[in-house]
Amino acid sequence: KERVFSGVQPTGNLHLGNYLGAIVNFVKMQSRCECIYCVVDMHAITVWQDPAELRKSIREVAAAFIAAGIDPKTHIVFNQSQVPEHAELAWVFNCVARLGWMNRMTQFKEKAGKDRENASLGLYAYPSLMAADILVYRATHVPIGEDQKQHLELTRDIAQKFNNDYKADIEAAGFSDGLFFPMAEPLITGPATRVMSLRDGTKKMSKSDPSDYSRIALADDADTIAQKIKKAKTDPEPLPSEEKGLEGRPEADNLVGIYAALAEEPKTAVLSQFGGGQFSAFKTALIDLAVAKLGPIGAEMKRLTGDVSYIDGILADGSARARVLASETMRSVKEIVGFVGK
Ligand code: ATP
Ligand code: MG
Numbered sequence: 001k002e003r004v005f006s007g008v009q010p011t012g013n014l015h016l017g018n019y020l021g022a023i024v025n026f027v028k029m030q031s032r033c034e035c036i037y038c039v040v041d042m043h044a045i046t047v048w049q050d051p052a053e054l055r056k057s058i059r060e061v062a063a064a065f066i067a068a069g070i071d072p073k074t075h076i077v078f079n080q081s082q083v084p085e086h087a088e089l090a091w092v093f094n095c096v097a098r099l100g101w102m103n104r105m106t107q108f109k110e111k112a113g114k115d116r117e118n119a120s121l122g123l124y125a126y127p128s129l130m131a132a133d134i135l136v137y138r139a140t141h142v143p144i145g146e147d148q149k150q151h152l153e154l155t156r157d158i159a160q161k162f163n164n165d166y167k168a169d170i171e172a173a174g175f176s177d178g179l180f181f182p183m184a185e186p187l188i189t190g191p192a193t194r195v196m197s198l199r200d201g202t203k204k205m206s207k208s209d210p211s212d213y214s215r216i217a218l219a220d221d222a223d224t225i226a227q228k229i230k231k232a233k234t235d236p237e238p239l240p241s242e243e244k245g246l247e248g249r250p251e252a253d254n255l256v257g258i259y260a261a262l263a264e265e266p267k268t269a270v271l272s273q274f275g276g277g278q279f280s281a282f283k284t285a286l287i288d289l290a291v292a293k294l295g296p297i298g299a300e301m302k303r304l305t306g307d308v309s310y311i312d313g314i315l316a317d318g319s320a321r322a323r324v325l326a327s328e329t330m331r332s333v334k335e336i337v338g339f340v341g342k
Contacts, residue, residue, distance in 0.1 A: 004033045005139035005184075007040035007080065007130075009207070010057035011049065014064050015215040016294070017195035017205035020261045021145030025190055027069040029143060035075040036137055036322060037065055039315070042080045042087065043130070046123040047111065047208070059311045060301065064218055066314070067300035078318030080133065085326035089132035090125070092333060096162050097128050101154055107147070111208075131155040135181045136326045143187040146194040147204055152186040159183060169336045180336065192261035198232040201250025219298050222291045229255075229287045234279045241275025243267050252279075259286050262293045 006026060008018055029035050039061045044054060058079055065077050080086050102108070105127055112119035122129075130151050134142055135158070142152055159181035163170060170180045197203040197214040205215045213231055220228070233251045240246060246253040246267075256274075259282075260267045274282045304311060334341065 002033045002141050003137060003139045004029045004035040004141045004143065005038070005134045005137050006036075006143050007038040007043070007133055008061050008064075009040050009044045010054060010061045010079075011044050011047075011207045012053060012057045012060075013207040013212075013215060014061060014218045015195075015205055015207060016218070016258065016290075017145065017192070017215070018207070019064075019068065019218055019294075019297075020190065020192035020195055020258075022143060023064065023068045023070075025143035025187060026065070029141070029187075030069075030071060030075055033141065035070075036139065036325075037070055037075065037077050038133060038322075039065075039077075039079040040130075040133065043126060046120055046126050056305075058315075059305055059308060060219070062311050062315055063301045063304035064297070066304055067297045072314045072318060076318045076321050077314055078322045079315050082315070082319035083136075083323045083326050085136050085323065085330045086129065086132050088330055089136045089326075089333060090129040092337060093128040093131050093135075093158050093162075094125060096165065097131075097154070097158050101157060102127065104150075105154070106150060127151045127154045128158070131158045134184050135159055136329050137322075138180075138182055138329060139184055140182050141187055142184050143189070145204075146188055149186060149188060152184065156183050166336050169338070173332055173336050175332075180332070190261070191264075191266075192257055195258060195261075196250060196254040198228060198254075200233065201252075201254045216290065216294070218294060219301060220294070221298065222295055225290050225294065226287045229283050229290065232283070234283075238276055238278055239271065239274050239282055241271050243271060245271075245275075255279075255282070255286060259289060262289050 006022060008022060026035065026037055039058050041054065041058050062077055066072060070077060102124060108124055111123060131154065134155055144152060163178060163180055167178050170178055195205045197205050197209060199211055199214045209215060213228055216225055216228055232255060235249055235252060239252060246256060256267050256270050260270045263270065
């Protein structure tokens, strides 16, 4: 059976992009795969997180997973820090990955900004920990948004170099095909693999954007959703009736894309309905649709985050089950690399 792994950082402000680009696909994979969904708290602290906020955000992401329809009994929902094998394997990968590979990562450049000397070492090594998250479960498929494509490619490079560097010892450990780590495949699918900021159609919607109006949060109530969509940047032209009319109009393209994704219909269908009309009418329809689709998830999230012992129970149970799988991989890794012990 195919094994799926993916993660979301508990950095607050879980948003529509996380939902449409990642979580919706997490839910879909459940029927045909064994799924492992992780709240990646160790990734979160690569930039400063207030501890009390971090606790809240970890529970919020777990609640969002469950509210969206992930079944934590059949599949695994847990937080990364509770399975120490992630960090252990990341260290081995730090020694497999090359500085040159890390230097090409655009997420580091964006997140470190101008003051690169002052970025954390963890932020720089982030892709190596991400490779470990995936490969410690020897996962074959990874549903992610477009922005994580480069990190997934690096994961494959690390897997390949490890398999290659340790070929003889991998075979000696009983993996006769020499493929200890699988070439994990990215699944960048669905109609909204890159949702853009509501304030700037050329920037992706992000948890870390300082402007609250740049994103629709999953926890937003109906009034807030309405306000944010009303204030969303547009251009003065009416909506086009064909998709090519969206070229060069990133904000219009983004709002139509969001509508299409939420309505589960192609953009062409949205444009044939709203093309030629003003943004105000389209925005009203988008508000109704977003509130109808996101409202129940937000309400369920709120209910679940209120039940801390339930959420913590899910995470503890998931962590224990994840650890069984991860420790098996680490035992083999230690043997392959040449560490002595049992
Ligand atoms: P941060 O700004 O803290 O990095 P983020 O919004 O990028 O937050 P992550 O936790 O890093 O969220 O990403 C979780 C998942 O959501 C990943 O699979 C990522 O590719 C996806 N994702 C993030 N932003 C978007 C977006 N704007 N559109 C589609 N998918 C997205
Ligand atoms: Mg991100």
